Amino acid sequence: MCTDEKVINFKRPRQQAALEDLDQYINIAEGRMSRKVFWERDIYEQELEKIFSRAWLFLGHTSQIPKAGDYVTTSMGEDDVLVVRQKDGAVKAFLNTCPHRGNRLCFSEVGTARGFICNYHGWSFGIDGALRGMHESAAYEASGFDKSKHGLHEVAQVDSYKGLIFGTLDPTAPSLKEYLGDFAWYLDTLLDMDGEGTEFIGGCVKSVMKCNWKFGAENFVGDIMHAGWTHDSAAQAMLGGSVGELGKAPDSYHVNVNGHGWEFNLDKVGNTATFGDKEVRKYIHEIQPKVAERLGHTRSMMIGSVSSATIFPNMSFLPGQNTFRVWQPRGPGEIELHTWTLVNKSAPDDIKERYRRGTMITFSPSGVFEMDDGENFEYSTRTNRGRVTREQDLFLGLGMGSKIDHPEFPGNVFQGQINEANQRAYYQRWLDFMKAESWDDLPQR
Incomplete structure (x- = not known):
């Protein structure tokens, strides 16, 4: 280090009496959570200290x-x-x-x-x-x-992990490898298709949303259910048909590791198809056999499938559409969203450009899907500030009892994409960080 400044003390006592009993805010067993986690300033300040000053x-x-x-x-x-x-x-x-x-x-x-x-x-x-x-x-x-x-x-x-650079402000944090854990097995589906690596293209698109940072992260960690309703008209415009059956494929799952989550099916090209670009779909079909040789057949069927993922706490991506984003907090009711397009280095230039245009059409400030999401995130945040409203709990219980053993998938695996298993795991990890006085207090999940 180039400074003699003291490192941050992560064992400071909680500053706010409102946080004395955090278990009141998240009740995983009953599938309930408090709206206060999206609005109260005291909670947000503790998030900056307990999560963003410690996590990778x-x-x-x-x-x-x-x-x-x-x-x-x-x-x-x-x-x-x-x-x-x-x-x-x-x-x-x-x-x-x-x-x-x-x-x-x-x-x-x-x-x-x-x-x-x-x-x-x-x-x-x-x-x-x-x-x-x-x-x-x-x-x-x-x-x-x-x-x-x-x-x-x-x-x-x-x-870094296969091109993605991470940092932590906490010198006592475990290694990035430990932090990602078994989730890295899934990340390779996006980052290591052919051994040639990946790259960002087209620069960074920045936008501001009047929403709590957790809404975007939890949406991408496991919410396919909204797509068949919120995005139906936009998808019909892109695909010429309804997406009402999204998430109902027999081979569909929620998987999570220490709050990181990935929901997916094995249709290979469902996300890619939403670009409405036949050449990009063709590219996915062409590389799938090579990916199967490298990563196995199952993961090769995930490369462009209907899916979304979040690395705890605030980095998300859509495999297949290749939009990559970070929900940067700017207070309890505002974020700055940073968005990139990730592509395989080995992809033809024409395909890279088609991915870039696809990101702009779907998940950019004027994208057909992002405009839908932004409105939902903003009103979910704004409504929760009501004095009586914030005292009413929210439901988080879809898919209780859906955990399964899977012969290939590491981590915690749940049957079905229409599920809230990953959201529960995400908020459990939020609770773990908020309560922990040191990394030794954080359980492995």
């Missing part, structure tokens, strides 16, 4: 920063972060703030630099985060200033 969070893709000095800016909760490729090929991340007066250091979203200079007082930092110099440096030297003690605050741990 998505920072970017290796394709965004291929060379030394390449960087992207993002956030971890509400902490602005600068992610930089180092001269030795490693990736480091720093709080994107000058340690002099706290000004934002780097304002660009992406770029290449030999260093970073603060606009305010001219403090200059290397790509390794070390303080190199300052405007009027003689004045500092006369004050006995030690540059080595005032570098950028480094994100405690940074690691």
